Amino acid sequence: MSSNPVISSDKVEGTSVYNANGDKLGSIDDLMIDKRTGLVRYAALEFGGFLGMGTDRYPIPWSMLKYDTTLDGYVVPLGADQLEKAPRYESSNEPVYSDDYGRKVYDYYGVGW
Amino acid sequence: MSSNPVISSDKVEGTSVYNANGDKLGSIDDLMIDKRTGLVRYAALEFGGFLGMGTDRYPIPWSMLKYDTTLDGYVVPLGADQLEKAPRYESSNEPVYSDDYGRKVYDYYGVGW
Numbered sequence: 447m448s449s450n451p452v453i454s455s456d457k458v459e460g461t462s463v464y465n466a467n468g469d470k471l472g473s474i475d476d477l478m479i480d481k482r483t484g485l486v487r488y489a490a491l492e493f494g495g496f497l498g499m500g501t502d503r504y505p506i507p508w509s510m511l512k513y514d515t516t517l518d519g520y521v522v523p524l525g526a527d528q529l530e531k532a533p534r535y536e537s538s539n540e541p542v543y544s545d546d547y548g549r550k551v552y553d554y555y556g557v558g559w
Numbered sequence: 560m561s562s563n564p565v566i567s568s569d570k571v572e573g574t575s576v577y578n579a580n581g582d583k584l585g586s587i588d589d590l591m592i593d594k595r596t597g598l599v600r601y602a603a604l605e606f607g608g609f610l611g612m613g614t615d616r617y618p619i620p621w622s623m624l625k626y627d628t629t630l631d632g633y634v635v636p637l638g639a640d641q642l643e644k645a646p647r648y649e650s651s652n653e654p655v656y657s658d659d660y661g662r663k664v665y666d667y668y669g670v671g672w
Contacts, residue, residue: 452600452656455568455590477568479590484599484621486592487565508597543565 462519463491463511471529474511474520475503478543487543488551491522493529502534505541507557524555575632576604576624584642587624587633588616591656600656601664604635606642615647618654620670637668 455477463471472493477486488505511520524532533551535541552559568590576584585606590599601618624633637645646664648654665672 450653450655451594452591453594454603454653455592456572458592459569477590477592478565479568479571479599481564481566481626486597486599490567513594540563540567542563 458489462517464514464517464519464521465525466521466523468517468521470519471522475537477508478505478540480543487548492537501537503537503540504529504532504534505551507552507555509557510555571602575630577627577630577632577634578638579634579636581630581634583632584635588650590621591618591653593656600661605650614650616650616653617642617645617647618664620665620668622670623668 458474459476461474463473465471472491475490475492478488478490479485480487486508488507489511490503491506492501492503506522510522512522513519514521533554541547549559571587572589574587576586578584585604588603588605591601591603592598593600599621601620602624603616604619605614605616619635623635625635626632627634646667654660662672
C-alpha cells in the first residue's frame with residue numbers, strides 16, 4: 447500500500463488477516479460504519495473454517511488491524527484461545543450496534559471505547 | 560434500512576444517489592477511510608454519464624449523505640452547477656488524501672474539517 451493516509455473500503459474488504467505467527471486466520475468481510483459520525487466501529491472478520499468456526503463473523507475494532515506489507519494483509523495479534531471466546535455473530539444475523547454491544551466488543555479486546 | 564446505528568460498507572457501495580428533486584445522479588463507488596482513525600473521510604460518487612462526466616469520482620464528505628427510505632438511496636442536495644465545478648479525480652488516479660486535499664473538498668461543500 448502507498449503512503450496515502452486513506453484506504454478504500456473495497457480494498458479492505460477481502461484482505462487477508464494473519465495472527466502474530468503469520469498464520470492466515472481468514473479475511474475481512476466488511477466494515478461496519480457509524481451512520482452519524484462516519485467512524486468505522488468494527489471490521490467483520492470471517493474465519494474461513496478456522497477451528498471449525500464456520501461462517502460466523504468476529505467484530506474487531508479498527509484500531510487492532512495493523513497492515514503488514516510483507517504479508518500483504520492485516521495482523522491481529524490474537525491467540526486461538528482468545529478467538530474461541532471472542533464476540534461473534536452469524537453472518538445472516540448482524541447485531542444491532544448498541545453502545546452496550548460496542549462496549550462489550552471493545553472491552554473484550556482491551557480497546558478504549 | 561433498520562434503526563441499527565451502523566451500516567455495512569458493502570451495503571453503502573453501489574447505493575444510488577439522488578439530488579434534492581429526486582433525480583438519480585449516480586451511485587457510491589466506495590468509501591475512503593482514514594487508516595489511523597478509522598473515520599470515513601469521503602464517499603466517492605460515480606456519476607454515471609451524468610452531464611457527460613464519464614468515470615470521474617467526486618469526493619463527498621460522509622456527513623452530506625442523507626439516507627432517504629422512500630428513494631432507497633442517499634440524497635445529496637447539490638445542483639448541477641455545483642457539481643460541475645466540484646473536486647473530482649479520475650477513477651484510475653486516486654488522490655493522496657493530504658490535509659490540503661481534504662480541506663479543499665470540505666471547504667467546497669461548506670463542511671467543517
